[in-house]
Amino acid sequence: MATAISNGVRSSLASLQTITAQAAAVQNRLATGKKVNTAVDNPVNFFTAQSLNNRSDQLKGLLDGISNGIQTVQAASKGIDGITKLVGSLQSTVKQAQADAAQNRPTVVGTGTTLATASEAALTSKSLKDIALDKRVGSAGDTTVATATASSAGDLGIDTTATPALNIQIVTNPAAATSTTNISVALTANTTVRDVVNAINTSGVATAFVDEKGLLNVKGTGSETLGVGIGVGADAAAATTASATGTSNTAFGLAATDRTTGIASSGVTSATRSNLIEQFNTLRTQIDSLAKDAGFNGVNLLQGDKVTIAFNEKGGKNQTKLDIQGTNLTSDNIGIQQAGNAQVAGTINFQNDSDLEKATTALTNALTSLKSLSSTFGANLSVAQTRQDFTKDLAEVLSTGASNLVNADANEEAANLLSLQTRQQLSQTALSLSSQSDQAVLRLF
Numbered sequence: 357m358a359t360a361i362s363n364g365v366r367s368s369l370a371s372l373q374t375i376t377a378q379a380a381a382v383q384n385r386l387a388t389g390k391k392v393n394t395a396v397d398n399p400v401n402f403f404t405a406q407s408l409n410n411r412s413d414q415l416k417g418l419l420d421g422i423s424n425g426i427q428t429v430q431a432a433s434k435g436i437d438g439i440t441k442l443v444g445s446l447q448s449t450v451k452q453a454q455a456d457a458a459q460n461r462p463t464v465v466g467t468g469t470t471l472a473t474a475s476e477a478a479l480t481s482k483s484l485k486d487i488a489l490d491k492r493v494g495s496a497g498d499t500t501v502a503t504a505t506a507s508s509a510g511d512l513g514i515d516t517t518a519t520p521a522l523n524i525q526i527v528t529n530p531a532a533a534t535s536t537t538n539i540s541v542a543l544t545a546n547t548t549v550r551d552v553v554n555a556i557n558t559s560g561v562a563t564a565f566v567d568e569k570g571l572l573n574v575k576g577t578g579s580e581t582l583g584v585g586i587g588v589g590a591d592a593a594a595a596t597t598a599s600a601t602g603t604s605n606t607a608f609g610l611a612a613t614d615r616t617t618g619i620a621s622s623g624v625t626s627a628t629r630s631n632l633i634e635q636f637n638t639l640r641t642q643i644d645s646l647a648k649d650a651g652f653n654g655v656n657l658l659q660g661d662k663v664t665i666a667f668n669e670k671g672g673k674n675q676t677k678l679d680i681q682g683t684n685l686t687s688d689n690i691g692i693q694q695a696g697n698a699q700v701a702g703t704i705n706f707q708n709d710s711d712l713e714k715a716t717t718a719l720t721n722a723l724t725s726l727k728s729l730s731s732t733f734g735a736n737l738s739v740a741q742t743r744q745d746f747t748k749d750l751a752e753v754l755s756t757g758a759s760n761l762v763n764a765d766a767n768e769e770a771a772n773l774l775s776l777q778t779r780q781q782l783s784q785t786a787l788s789l790s791s792q793s794d795q796a797v798l799r800l801f
Contacts, residue, residue: 392761405758412754414669415747422744424653425665429680429737432657435650436730439685440723442643446692447719449636453706454716456628460707462582462619463575465567466609470512471549472570476504484570489550493522493543509548512607516543519588522604523595524552526561528576530583530618537561538596543588549608552586572608578710579699585615625697629706636695636706640687647685657682657733667743678743680736683729690722 471488494514504510587598602615
């Protein structure tokens with residue numbers, strides 16, 4: 357059976373219930389920190405915030421992959437830095453070898469006495485070396501050798517009118533003509549043996565000097581067989597043709613076969629250079645080892661691996677990503693050959709100055725390649741780090757946007773709760789007064 361209550365009590369009770377419900381809602385907002393806890397509270401804000409939070413979580417999930425990609429690139433970059441230092445050490449090793457004179461350079465040595473004789477020394481009171489260097493190559497209409505005297509330097513008997521061009525041909529491995537260099541000299545009545553020696557020395561392919569015996573010496577810069585041919589002619593072309601067979605070799609005290617057959621290396625090796633070979637090869641091996649160890653989490657960009665870094669949560673054509681293709685970095689691939697003590701194809705002969713010079717060039721080119729590779733990785737690393745920062749910021753923006761839609765203002769809700777509590781107390785007082793009014797009626801009986 358329902359209990360009848362007065363209108364005043366009913367009104368006060370309804371007001372109190374409403375205030376209590378509102379206070380409970382405010383307390384829930386304060387407890388959860390959200391003003392929209394379910395779709396019932398605000399469907400638009402609830403589902404929009406949920407979508408924003410989902411995307412934010414997906415982007416945050418990508419950060420681990422981006423971080424791993426960055427570390428992989430950094431590992432490769434550190435590997436390149438280490439390899440660059442090793443190449444620098446290889447350069448130092450080659451320089452040490454170059455600082456020690458090669459012992460196996462072939463030398464073409466004059467065997468005759470054409471350039472200077474003891475009788476000339478007696479007539480001039482000069483050394484055989486100076487007599488030979490001061491002798492003229494020839495003169496106009498000359499066809500016979502002129503002896504040096506106290507008043508004349510003498511000459512080698514070459515007609516500078518009929519044959520005003522002289523050519524010296526320096527050949528590496530004459531049988532195969534591995535390398536041929538032609539050195540031209542214009543002949544005049546004042547051209548001396550000293551001028552010919554200087555022309556050879558400035559060529560860079562050989563060195564020449566006259567020894568104390570007055571004999572012409574031409575020394576190669578490498579260890580290969582050396583051929584030297586001297587020829588004269590009416591013009592440069594004719595002189596070059598003549599030098600190919602060494603037609604004027606005998607005029608300078610050389611054998612005609614010194615051009616066609618050449619002089620082989622002595623075969624003597626430098627102990628200092630030999631000792632540096634092991635050091636060079638050890639450093640070369642370390643390049644390969646370091647490249648193999650420059651991986652991260654099983655991926656090594658210096659061993660030809662590829663790393664893909666995803667920057668957004670989408671798939672297929674809509675996915676934003678960065679593909680970084682590595683390279684197989686080995687000492688062979690950057691042009692650094694193994695060192696040895698002999699002339700073998702594909703190796704550096706440490707006894708050969710030419711090979712050491714080629715090795716110097718190869719090491720410089722290797723550093724250029726490493727610098728280029730490092731620059732490429734650096735650019736990719738910059739992109740990945742920029743996208744990492746962007747992804748972090750974007751995820752934060754999405755989370756903040758979602759929070760703005762559903763989070764409650766703690767200050768505002770606290771003020772509301774205080775107001776509701778005050779109203780609740782007033783409603784309770786009103787209810788009490790309404791009850792007392794009803795009770796007053798009972799006093800009449």
